[in-house]
Amino acid sequence: MFPEIKYLNLDSVWACDTLMDISAEGVQNQHGGESDRSFSVDAQFRLKLCQPLLSLCSSPPYKVLARLKDEEVRCRKYLHPSSYAKVIHECQQRMVADHLQFLHGECQNIIRQEKREDMANMYTLLRAVSSGLPHMIQELQVHIHNEGIRGTSNLSQENMPTLFVESVLEVHSKFVQLINTVLNGDQHFMSALDKVTHMCGSGSSQVIDRVVPLLRLSMQLAKYCDNLLKKSAKGMTENEVEDKLTSFITVFKYIDDKDIFQKFYARMLAKRLIHGLSLSMDSEEAMINKLKQACGYEFTSKLHRMYTDMSVSADLNNKFNNFIKTQETVVDLGISFQIYVLQAGAWPLTHVPSSTFAIPQELEKSVQMFELFYNQHFSGRKLTWLHYLCTGEVKMNYLSKPYVAMVTTYQMAVLLAFNNSQTVTYKELQDGTQMNEKELQKTVKSLLDVKMLNHDSEKVFDFVFAGPFLGDSFASNLTKFKITTSMQKDTPQEMEQTRSAVDEDRKMYLQAAIVRIMKARKVLRHNALIQEVINQSKARFNPSISMIKKCIEVLIDKQYIERSQTSADEYSYVA
Incomplete structure (x- = not known):
């Protein structure tokens, strides 16, 4: 049994009433030297009282906290209010401050094992003394950092952006909940969590050194958003994507290089919009608005203009179709024609592989008519055609089974050269398309890789249209397929x-x-x-x-x- 403080069996109400009759001078004398001696004796007693609590108990914070609560009850019952604060302070000094080294040692074990009840009791004890919490805060910060490393150390490179961001989010959410429920939402502990997460964002953490050795975190975060906003994000509804993007902003706020993220995000957004890869335009707009709330209008001004260009282009297409129908002479374009008019200053489209390109005859009328329409409606504007970003569908009519290939304009120009001849020389392709040699070689190689073209190994620059579509060795149940080019892939x-x-x-x-x-x-x-x-x-x-x-x-x-x-x-x- 632990020793108990023995008090006289006095009527506390009578005692307090008696004290109220004492003059102010008497009270002052009572709190003079005699009171100090009383506190000194009381302090020695409480120091002896605390030793067995710390050395013998399996849960020292709980036992010490219980003893402090008992002392508070007794003080309120038997002491004058003017003495209450002094006695409680003395108890805290003897039972907590004098044993900080021991309690701090217990902090490490409690936090590492995440004993939530003991953590709550330890927090209540340590916050009562001025130098109590800093060590506990540091221990929690180290623990969060170690948990972050553990959660991201074995991620596969195949789906790195998604796994990395979700691992960081999981750790962050876990400790936000712990701090709010166990540590009373103390902002000092929240600041420790923010510091660890910011270390990840600034690249100054072992999490980044181990997990993202080759790519900056900003680019990984942009890729994470790209994966969510693409049509290929299978198995998720728009609401689920919305929730994930909202959670993503939590991590995004901690990164330093937001401008790097903005550049990579804009480039990926451009590819999604131009190639029709977006999950939905509503999701794209919602994400831009989230970034605007986090970073301001200037950060997202170009992204907004890119998004707006797509809706403006849809309206232009409708007006162009009406323009064709209202011509005095019947105009037959011969193809289904759709355009995107993009603002040069908003889109990250600086790479122009081929400065010269001869548009195939099948497309010339459509291009000429659109330029006529556009110049009539918008004077003073100059159109620059980005042929390397244009795509189209080519129907293969010479086979027993019809196939439709989705190709780039460059690939289309090469394929259309075989309309009148089964064999076309490399020189004839150069003269007909006006493409530079490097771009022409890449285009022809992409068609050779899928067996749409064959070539004679003895005549390197003779390209012969494959007899059966896709070659004798190729079989597919797909009647419509897409030929991916280097323009649609991320390159160094x-x-x-x-x-x-x-x-x-x-x-x-x-x-x-x-x-x-x-x-x-x-x-x-x-x-x-x-x-x-x-x-x-x-x-x-x-x-x-x-x-x-x-x-x-x-x-x-x-x-x-x-x-x-x-x-x-x-x-x-x-x-």
């Missing part, structure tokens, strides 16, 4: 182009930020300018000091700012 060149575009955008963003700051401040010292630029930029990315310095030098050369004549460490704005 595209990745490098995206990274280069990010660097260029960052330089322009930093230069604009420096000019804004200097225009407002007129004169500013070097370190103060760098700090203000970092503060303005951190919502999009964390700029390096060296990049900021280079941008300052560029602006000095452009005469936007100049070094002060009185101090080399000071800049002045040039009006």
